[in-house]
Each structure stands twice: as C-alpha cells, then as structure tokens.
Amino acid sequence: MFVDHTGRRRRLFTVLGAGLGVLLIAGGALLIAGLLGSSPVPLPGLPASGQGGRAEVPALRPETGVSSRPPVVRTTPPPKGATPAAAPTTDQPGNRRTSHPGNGNPKPSRSK
Amino acid sequence: MRTPRAHWLLLLLGGLVLLAELCLNGYVEQSGGEGGQPVPPAAATPTGPVLRVDPDGVTTAAVTAGAIALTYDDGPDPRWTPRILDLLREHHAHATFFVVGSQVNRYPELTRRIVAEGHELGVHTFTHPDLGAEPAWRQRLELTLTQNAIAGATGRTVRIMRPPYSSTTAAMATVRTAAGEGYLAVLTDRDTEDWRRAGVDAIVDAARPEPGAASGGIVMLHDGGGDRSQTVEATRRLLTEVRGYRFVTVSEGVGLPAAGAAGTGAVVRGVALRWTQTAARWLAAAMWWLIVLSTGLALVRLAVQVLAARRHARRAPYGRRYLGRVSVIVPAFNEAANIAATVRSLVANDYPDTEIIVVDDGSTDGTAGIVRGLGLPSVHLLQQTNAGKPAALNTGVAAARGDLLVLVDGDTVFAPDAIGRLVQPFADPGVGAVSGNTKVANRSGLLGRWQHLEYVIGFNLDRRMFDLGECMPTIPGAIGAFRREALADAGGVPADTLAEDTDLTMAVLRAGWRAVYAADAVAWTEAPSSLRQLWRQRYRWCYGTMQAAWKHRRALRERGPGGRLGRRGLVYLALFQMLLPLTAPLVDVYAVYGLIFLPLWQVAAVWCGFTALQVLAAAYALRLDREPVRSLWTVPLQQVVYRQLLYLVVVQSSVAALLGGRQRWQAMARTGQAAAVATTR
Numbered sequence: 001m002f003v004d005h006t007g008r009r010r011r012l013f014t015v016l017g018a019g020l021g022v023l024l025i026a027g028g029a030l031l032i033a034g035l036l037g038s039s040p041v042p043l044p045g046l047p048a049s050g051q052g053g054r055a056e057v058p059a060l061r062p063e064t065g066v067s068s069r070p071p072v073v074r075t076t077p078p079p080k081g082a083t084p085a086a087a088p089t090t091d092q093p094g095n096r097r098t099s100h101p102g103n104g105n106p107k108p109s110r111s112k
Numbered sequence: 113m114r115t116p117r118a119h120w121l122l123l124l125l126g127g128l129v130l131l132a133e134l135c136l137n138g139y140v141e142q143s144g145g146e147g148g149q150p151v152p153p154a155a156a157t158p159t160g161p162v163l164r165v166d167p168d169g170v171t172t173a174a175v176t177a178g179a180i181a182l183t184y185d186d187g188p189d190p191r192w193t194p195r196i197l198d199l200l201r202e203h204h205a206h207a208t209f210f211v212v213g214s215q216v217n218r219y220p221e222l223t224r225r226i227v228a229e230g231h232e233l234g235v236h237t238f239t240h241p242d243l244g245a246e247p248a249w250r251q252r253l254e255l256t257l258t259q260n261a262i263a264g265a266t267g268r269t270v271r272i273m274r275p276p277y278s279s280t281t282a283a284m285a286t287v288r289t290a291a292g293e294g295y296l297a298v299l300t301d302r303d304t305e306d307w308r309r310a311g312v313d314a315i316v317d318a319a320r321p322e323p324g325a326a327s328g329g330i331v332m333l334h335d336g337g338g339d340r341s342q343t344v345e346a347t348r349r350l351l352t353e354v355r356g357y358r359f360v361t362v363s364e365g366v367g368l369p370a371a372g373a374a375g376t377g378a379v380v381r382g383v384a385l386r387w388t389q390t391a392a393r394w395l396a397a398a399m400w401w402l403i404v405l406s407t408g409l410a411l412v413r414l415a416v417q418v419l420a421a422r423r424h425a426r427r428a429p430y431g432r433r434y435l436g437r438v439s440v441i442v443p444a445f446n447e448a449a450n451i452a453a454t455v456r457s458l459v460a461n462d463y464p465d466t467e468i469i470v471v472d473d474g475s476t477d478g479t480a481g482i483v484r485g486l487g488l489p490s491v492h493l494l495q496q497t498n499a500g501k502p503a504a505l506n507t508g509v510a511a512a513r514g515d516l517l518v519l520v521d522g523d524t525v526f527a528p529d530a531i532g533r534l535v536q537p538f539a540d541p542g543v544g545a546v547s548g549n550t551k552v553a554n555r556s557g558l559l560g561r562w563q564h565l566e567y568v569i570g571f572n573l574d575r576r577m578f579d580l581g582e583c584m585p586t587i588p589g590a591i592g593a594f595r596r597e598a599l600a601d602a603g604g605v606p607a608d609t610l611a612e613d614t615d616l617t618m619a620v621l622r623a624g625w626r627a628v629y630a631a632d633a634v635a636w637t638e639a640p641s642s643l644r645q646l647w648r649q650r651y652r653w654c655y656g657t658m659q660a661a662w663k664h665r666r667a668l669r670e671r672g673p674g675g676r677l678g679r680r681g682l683v684y685l686a687l688f689q690m691l692l693p694l695t696a697p698l699v700d701v702y703a704v705y706g707l708i709f710l711p712l713w714q715v716a717a718v719w720c721g722f723t724a725l726q727v728l729a730a731a732y733a734l735r736l737d738r739e740p741v742r743s744l745w746t747v748p749l750q751q752v753v754y755r756q757l758l759y760l761v762v763v764q765s766s767v768a769a770l771l772g773g774r775q776r777w778q779a780m781a782r783t784g785q786a787a788a789v790a791t792t793r
Contacts, residue, residue: 001609001659004772013770017122024125027391031132034385037256038378041294044271046164046173047367 119767123697130395130701137392138709140214142239161299161330162272162366165291174301175365180321180328180357182207182350183300184343185236185274186307186336188215188222193335195344197229203351205359206230210274210298213238213258215336217386220265227266232361232371234298235259235273235290240337243275243289244282251289257385263374264382270371272362274298278332298362301329306343315346320354328357330365399702406692406699413688414729417573424576425736430536430630437465438535438593440518441508443501444483445473447522450638452482457525459488463532467492470522471508474498479522501589502607509604515596519613520635524590525553527634534593534633544598544625545617547575547584548591548633549737554641561743562754563639563646565730572733575629582673583681584627586657587620589613591635598625609663611656618664618681622674631736647757654689654765661685662769693762696755723748 004010162173175181187193188211200207209226211233216223226233237243238257243250255273262270273295275286287297304318321328331350333343351359363370374382440458444451451470458468468488472480472495483493496507509517516535520526530548537543549571552564578584587594592613599605602619609615621627640646667678706715727747734741 001663002769002772010771010773017118021118021122021125024122024129027388028125028129028132030384031129031136031388033381034260034388035253035257036381037252037260038375043164043166043291043294044296044368046162046171046296
C-alpha cells in the first residue's frame, strides 16, 4: 500500500514541498522587509520667514545647515519651563514662546 | 528509501512565519482611534502647533495669516474619509490627513486619492497606541512602519507627524523621538474634540477662528476611529461658513516645501508591509475559523462518545455460556521477556475447551525454548522461519481446530476469565469479530500514565461508540476473537499493511459480519516506556491505519455493514485521526500567539474549559472501567509533550504515505513488564 513504484509521486511532492518552502521563505522575507526602516533623515527646518507664522525664537538655527542630534541626548524631559503651559490657545500668531532647555547644556552642532 | 526529513524544516518554518504573521495581525488589530477614556484637560497642552525639537531647543511655527489648516486624524476610513474629500474638493479646499499606518495599508487607494487631490499626509503612528508610555524603539517602529506604508501606497515621503493623544503631556516624549527620526511635530491650535460627538454645533464652534484673528490656525478633527458623521457635517459647515480664510495644508500654512518622492527602498518596504499585513489578516481569520471548527468537532465528538458509552454500558451483560472449542493463537517474534507469562495466563483461563497454539516466527532470542520449557501439554508450539506476523497468524489459524479463534500478541497477559468473556458475543450468529479490553500494564511514570489514560478512553469511549455504530475499524491484535468463517470470508490475515489487525477487521466487516466490544474481557499489555519506542509504535499504527483505510476506501460507497464501516468508521478515522491532528500544529502556534496577544483570562478560560472537559471524559471512562481516578492529574500535562508526539506522528505518516516509501516493521524492545503484572494480579 502506498508504495510509489515509478518515483513520480515522490518527485511531485518533493517539488511541491520545495515550492512551499520557497513560498514560506518569500513570506518571511516580505515580513522582515516590511518591518525594516530607513535611517533617520535630518530634521527639516522651519521657514525663517513667513507672515506671523514664526514663534519668537531668538536662537533659531539656520535650517538645513544643522543636522539634529538624535533625541537620545536628552533623556529627561525638558524643565517645566520648557513647555510653557497655560499658553492661551487663541490664535494670535506669534504669541507662542519657547525657551531653550538646551542652552544650559549646549551640544556642538555638526555642520555638513 | 531514506526517511524523509525536509518536511520538519517546512513545518518549523511554516510555524514561525505563521506565528510572526499572527503577531503582526494582533499588533495591528490593537489599533484604534481617539476615544475611549477622556484625555486630561487641555491645560497641559504644550505650546506651538508646529514643533521642531532639536538638542538646542524647541522652535515653533504657526499658520500664516489668512489661512486655516484643517487636520484629520485616525484615518483613512472607507466610510468617512471619502465624504470629507468630496466636500473639500467641492470647496476647492485643502487639508492635512494624519493617517494611521495600518489603515493606509488597508486602504491604499483612498490614501492615493488624498494625495492626488492635493492634500497633505502626516504620520499618526501605525496602530494609534498611547506612545508616550512606550519605549523609544516602539515609538520609532510605529513611525517607520507608517512611513513605509505611506511610501508603499503613494510613493511619497512624509515629514510631519502628530502623536496620538497629542493633547496630553506624555505625547511630548513621542515628539522628541519623532524629531530624532526627522519629523516636525504638528499639534493643534483648536482641538475640536469631535471624537466626543458633542454635536455638530459644538464642533463648528470649537473650530471657528476667533473673530478678527489673523490666522485660523491648525484645527484638529478626526476622520477615522468611529462614527464621524458629526465631523463630516461640521466640515461642510466650516467650509461654507468660515469666510475670509484660505483652507490650506499644514506645510502650506507654515511655508514648508511639500514632501518629496520616497526612495525606492521605502516604496518596496511599504509594499512588502502592505502585502504582509493583508496576508496576516487573512491568515488570522482562517486560523480563527479553524479553531472554531476544530473546537466544535471536538465537542461534538466528546458528546457522541459519552452518550454512546453510556448507552453501551447500560446494555445487559453477556452471559457465561459454553460456545464450543476456542483456539488461542499466539504469534511470537522475539518475545522471550513476556511469552512465559502470556502462555501461563492463557492456560490458567477458566473457559472449558481451550487450545493454545504458539507460533514462533523465527525468533532469535529463545522464545521457542521458553515455551517448550514450560512443559504444558495443552500448548502446541509451531515454528516457522521468520515470515512476519500475518503469516504466523495464518499458520496458527490453519493448525487450529476450534471454530472460535482468539488472536493474542506475545506480550499480552490475559485475565483468568478473559477468553470466556471474549467469546460470549459469538452467541449471536451475526457477530464475526470481538474486541477485548486492553489495559496498560506498566503505568508508572508520566508516559505510562498517559498511555493508560489513552487506552482507557480509547477502549471505553471510542470502542463502545464504534460498537453501537457497527463500524469498529480495529480489533486490537492484543486481544481479539474471530469466527473462523468470518476470517475465511476476509481471506485470512492480510499481509499488505503495517496494521494487519485494522486491515483484517475492515475486511471482516466488509464481508458482512458485525464486530462488537466485550468490555469485561481484559488483558494487560506492555506499553512503550520511552518516547522513542512510543514514536515507533505510533508511527506503525498510524501509517498502517492509513494504509488499511486507503485499501478499504471503497467501503465508502458500499451498502450494508461495509457502508457503515466506510461512512462512519473511515470518515471518523480520516477526520479525527488524520485531518485534525494535521491541523493541530497550527492550533499550537495559535496558542503561543494567544499567550502573547490575547487577554490572559481569556486564554486561561479556554484552556481550563478544555482541560476540564478532557478530565471529565477521562474520569467517566475510568469509572466505566472501574479504574482508580488518581492518574487524572496527568491529563493537563498531556498538552505539552504527548499531544505533540501524537500529531507529529501523523505528520510523519502522511508525508511517508505521500512520498510512497516502503516501511519496515519496527519491532518493540520488550522488557517483560507485562509478565511482571501477571505475578502481581
């Protein structure tokens, strides 16, 4: 019973099994590929001009010349003052303030 | 032929891929939208709608005068997003959609439409988790996957993001991680909290610019994650009622250049991610239905088994009558360890006219000498050169003088009344074969207890059911009796399968005889005591049963007893001993997935429910057999080694059958433990 005298069945199922293996490997490769990411890109700069659109940020760096460090350098949240709470959410342009927690601990900016 | 091995690799690979796909789907399924518990009040909202965070500080930008930037989070949604897009197109307005990556993968067409109609896309993470509490790698993964998904769907790159639950302070952690990945964070000026569905008026009021304000700012709305009909209506009113402002995208509003084209790598990764997510969803759905189906089948089987066993057990017991001479045939190949005990137990039986024939099948361990040395005049010893068990049985049958033939394995010890009880059903002239009740002699250790329980359940539930259904597929070689006429009708003991007992029983049934179960005819047999031995035994049984079932497949279309065997017995075997075991590895993978992703109480409830059912069924079978219930504690443990061994044997047998190799008989190494039982009982 079940003996494959010609060897054709064995060949057929060997091929089918190999096909299934290729399929599985392809599926696994797709899965891994989909989960991969590209390396971080430089942070785009905010426009230096723009009507009423800019916050009052004296130490704003020139945009593209500065590559941002990964945020790892700042493992603790900025001091309380860094995020001015209670800023009125009315939309007077330019009424937003930002202080610079990085000032006390300046990191050299890498230039490109 | 070489034993096939590659299928193990395939099975392992398949299991891993399936597990990964299930996990991906589980991860995606967790995604939702803004909603659920109310977020803390907006007093904690950090400043600035558009944030650029770098080590030197935070810089912000706002929407230019005369413009208003509508933003929609949590989409794309097949129901609400198209309506909003229609409205925007109607009013020549542009907006920004902060999309959830997993939704982008589900609705790539819709995402392309958003871009094609001049709107901007932003990243709103992949699964909309509350990222603030998550580790940085998870935050980065959420951004990366969404970037990939958008690239795959639209071919565009995205440089703005909004963290979920952005009105909370915890969102700032995400903003910082995102900045490291190159994203500007877009918060909001006017949070409409439209997801609370407080009414269209409330949403419009919250979104409408202050009278006289230069800029309309950034307005946060939601096009996904729930019923957004109010948002759609509010959008219509905003577009018609708010005069004097241009409706712009966020980048347009703050003067940023539009996002560029994505690199080929990102597009490929995005397409791969979309395919994987789609495949994962299908796989998870298929797995769910498989689990439902196999659970349903298992429950039906258990119910039928228990009901049938109950009915069978309540039948009037067979009498104790003399039914003519009985010939007992013991085929023996290298059974030195047990043969003396077997023969002695047969001689000690209380049935009046018993003839015992030992057929030594060319043993090399002195089996024949042992039998001769017993000096029992009622025992006939036949010797032949090794020709296999079926041939030995046929030799014994040819020499036997009785009309009732009891076939006994050389490692089986009979209870003193077993022969007499075993032949009682032959009082009915329609009965051609009788199965006795085999019990495991060596029940010490986990493996022995497991097999003991399996035997008790198999004999007391399965066999009683087969008896009532007149579809007994196997009279066990350890203790079975045949009418000589029935054996002749079947053409003797067949030799073309590895399970000659199953093959013979099927042939007898197809010849028109009935096969019944005599529960009180008890014999003890030695069960394999190592996993390797057990594997060999079960491989032979499983492969042999497949061979026999295939050989007798025409029974499916026969009438009468053969048809009952075919449509009940063979279908039962195919379903519960082949197909379900073959899907069992998938169920185990699902169990692992469940441990990771499903609520623990749910997993525990399912597991406890199933174990309880199994324990109850086993307890009932033990009670029917008047066996102590103390080995029941091993039932829950069967889930870890025993279950896998039993289903992997079916995998191995199926592969061997498909590839069509020749299988050798693999004899079990006997240790004489059945003999030990004879002296203690």
